[in-house]
Amino acid sequence: CLPANQERFANGKLVTVQFHPSAQVVMTAGRDRSVSLFQVDAITNPRIQSIYLESFPIYKACFSVDGEQVIATGTHHKMFFVYDMMSGSIIPIQRVRGIEERFLKDFEVSPDGSFMLLTGTSGYLHLLSMKTKELISTMKVNGRCTASAFTPDSSKIYSYSKEGEVFIWDVRSRKCLHKFEDEGSLEGKCMALSKNNQYVACGSASGVVNLYTTDACLKETRPKPVKAIMNLVTSATCVTFNPTTEILAVASREADEAVKLV
Secondary structure, eight states, X not given: OOOTTTTSOOSSOEEEEEEOSSSXXXXXXXXXXXXXXXXXXXXXXXXXXXXXXXXXOEEEEEEOTTSSEXXXXXXXXXXXXXXXXXTTEEEEEOOOTTOOOSOOOOEEEOTTSSEEEEEOSTTEEEEEETTTOOEEEEXXXXXXXXXXXXXXXXXXXXXXXXXXXXXXXXXXXXXXXXXXXXXXXXXXXXXXXXXXXXXXXXXXXXXXXXXXXXXXXXXXXXXXXXXXXXXXXXXXXXXXXXXXXXXXXXXXXXXXXXXEEO
16 A cells, blocks of 8 residues: 555654545644644545644644544643644644643544543543533542553543553543553553453553453453463554454564564
8 A cells, every 4th residue: 555644644653544524535643743644545545635733743642433533742842733724724732631641642532423532641531522612520540650541432531650550530520440560560550441341451661552441451461361462572552453353453663573473
């Protein structure tokens, strides 16, 4: 296939590549402060548009579940941007009342489109309404949170700490339902939940990715992995399941071509 973004290569490192939830469109975003959208036709992949966010190197960008918005956070900013694709307007969210953070970088959008979870420093997790971008509640893990994921039905949040513990939260009550230790993890890096809610994958700084059943994670404090994937030799920085839960992709951005499909 042709490069998806061949009509406009980024001038800096790409940090996000994401397919639109319903249209044949792919988004790229990167450190060159731009977000670009391309029509994926496999012939020329024409560029639809690019937006430029001045002095705002992008840390992460993500489509909303309905595909009408793009949310972008920066590398060293407490504000974030919402790009409304219907009106073509760029809305800066200068600060969210109730959140006192120097930087807001990592975030997740719930699968039902209702919530946005912002990862703060010192273990704070801020749950926002996706509709109003206002704070609903704040939760806190022990240590520093390095990755979070919503369950497919958006009822729970799994949060992975730098210390290798995983906390499971109830979205409605914001109470911690359970916590477990990721076996052998010296430093938690990334995590993913499968679409059918059967598996949890936790990737650590050693490059090991542990695969657990969700049942074991909810009941045991030290669950045994179904499989420990040892193929990466550098830190695991990305894990993701395919939509039918038949393949798990594990990757490390610290080495070239360090992508494995399990």
